[in-house]
Amino acid sequence: MVSVKGLRVTVRGDGGNTVIVDGASFDIARGEVVALIGESGSGKTTIALSLLGYARPGCTIAAGSIHVGGTDVRALSASALASFRGRNVSYIAQSAAASFNPSQRVMAQVIESARVHGILSRADAEAKAMALLRALALPDPERVGQRFPHQVSGGQLQRLMAAMALITDPELVIMDEPTTALDVTTQIEVLRAFKSVVQQQHTTALYVSHDLAVVAQIADRIVVLRDGVIQEVGPTRCILGAPTHAYTQSLLAAADPAARATPVVVPDVADPPVLRVEGLIAGYGGINADGLPYLPVVRDLAFAIRAGAVLGVIGESGCGKSTLARVIAGLLPAARGTIALDGEVLPADAARRTREQLRRVQIVFQSADVALNPAHRVGRILARPLQFYHGLSGAAVSRRVRELLDMVRLPAALADRFPHELSGGQKQRVNLARALAADPRLILCDEVTSALDTVVGAAILELLAELRRELRLAYMFISHDLSTVRAICDEVMVLYAGQMVEYGNRNALLAAPRHPYTDLLIASVPELRPGWLDGLAPMRLAEAAGGVAAFSEAPCAFAPRCAMRLDAVCATEPPPIQTLAKGAAIRCHRTAQDLLVAQTDRDLTPHDRSHVEA
């Protein structure tokens, strides 16, 4: 169906043309799903777009042949390309939210390509769209088409985009990281919908992704790409089970950081904690008569972090985990509760904290790109906290800057570079070095590896673990990614709609009984095993489809989604905090025995089981 031979794409640069895809050749048979796997910059999207006969501005398809269903794509004229795209080959992008026109109703956009190409009448197109919406398991398919994009959730919008791509019965569908921006629980329903519709319609598809576990669920064959060169091609089971290429092996190793997890630091109970938080309430909007914020985002949190220990904070988007970091840093003053550092209660507002108090808590953000001032050189960025907190000047500053760069394993020469001259991983290391410059007691890490490629992120995690051993640093490590949290944290707190639902040590988190939401989160992480998606229990799917963690006045915010809710109490009484024998606290009405029976470790992989036993 699809045949690419010797594809070569170049980009115009300062010093002539640079080759970004070199000699790529692969085929896709009719009804086959082929995955294109690689890190960012490996050329996977460039190859996918070339199948549309498209090269991004500055790029040129320099050589090679591209055939889709008997059409020589490179030979098409501009007008022939216009009728080819959307009809013969369609494209599903990563961000559905950015791909829909916000001012038009969804249905009009779903059927647009069928109308533009004059394939179907409006009535036929709408009937076909309706069938697709049903096949994609969209709730309320009769009415969803009449909504505007902002009235539809992210997971639903992504499925609507699939309907948009399939309406013309294209010969090839390109899916470019279609679930990467979604929460894990949402990802399940979207992946299942994609998979079932692909099977029903015998769609030929190219699935572009960096996530091997996701690809394992949907692809028949995998193409591994690095620096624009294809490393390995093979059936999914072979690539995952017996990768021959060293690069594929390193990708597989990085996809499972828990395998190299650092040992849990047993906190010395005699030590006073570095950070102790009690009764913390914070949010946005004005303060109401009860002294509570109009929109509470963090609700009644209490926890402690000991010297040299790492607390993981995990939850889906909107659960309040990033807000928690901002509250502790004093950027968003807490409405209620105490934040104590080394036993000393901190003022809620950073503006009222002393320089010494500020120095001891540092924050590192997710997007290294916007966390470094593009107008300053690395040396100057690192020098400022040294001058500000330690009063260093002159040669002492440049000596310390070199030491800091060395601590984060960067060459000293980088001090003279601007941030845009660095790679993503290097930028995140500079961010870390800036936090270290203060000699902090505690670093708040807000999704520090989420924007990085798996391999680069794994290296940052290793660096964090080393620094913590050398400097006895404490971290609060915020992430939406369970495997990342498991790799580095000693204790884990699970948040749902701003509330703690489970809090315990890392190994306890994996062991049943767990809070039903923790259980859902763990079960939702794709495993590197084909067939995982198809083997999920129906109860799990109902919970996953339940929508997003929204703030609610209900005693238990998770109850509406919970498969184990007790209708009598869950909607009326706030759940009690129970301490379980495994060494964790949960906020739930269900008894440990109930939860244990429901969760007998059916979701755990053999690998996890060995961890629990250890």
Added chain:
Amino acid sequence: MSDLTVPLARWHLPTPGRIGLAIVAVWLVVAVLSPWLAPYAAGNVTAADVFAPMSRAFPLGTDYLGRDMLSRVLLGARITVGVSLAATALACFTGVTLALAAAVHGGWVDAVLSRVLDALISVPSLMFSLVIVASLGSSLGVLILTAAVIYTPGAYRTARALAVNINALDFVTVARARGEGTWFIMREEILPNMVLPVLTDFGLRFVYVVLLLSGLSFLGLGVQPPNADWGSLVRENLEGLFDGAPAVIVPAIAIATLTIGVNLLIDNLPTRRNGHAR
């Protein structure tokens, strides 16, 4: 400011931009050196003919009193360019400073500054300057201040929009979490990242000021004799229009070349630092 540490040669300026830069440079040099460049001293009546055509002695003819037009235009450049530059610099400096304060401080500071300056925008500029000049009298100082007051709100609006966006970025949040003061965040974190757009805005506002001053002088409320900017040169030689004298068209051409030159230059300035735009 790191932009200036990058060699200018690395700022790729397209040909129209180079032409604009050349025109602007010529007028700047003329403005500085005009007393030495002008063939005749200021205000000297040197010819018997009024509205004389171009000749070897008077390359651009003579004006309504028989003064050398070339000298008048060269000396006028000094006033037009000088007054406009001073007024624009004042407007942009005030606008950008207030905008930074509004963006970084937010809250009531932003609300008060924005409403007050919005109110100023709503006053028609020519009417405002007529009232000021009529009540205070016309001097170079008053003209500079009037033009600066008129163009401060526009400079503020543009700079505030830029600064608010930069203020929301994580590196500013990091500085705040570090405990940095408002002044440091304004000067070190935000300002260096808005230099290029502010420079473009400066050029645009400079053109407006040139046109406003020329307009005022044309109405007789701008620069007063014996000094003359290009606007007053057009006005005082208006009668020559019927004789086809170069005296009326030459200062108008000077105004046009300066504004076009500045526009060509700012339209082609790089929008991002050192070729990072991909």
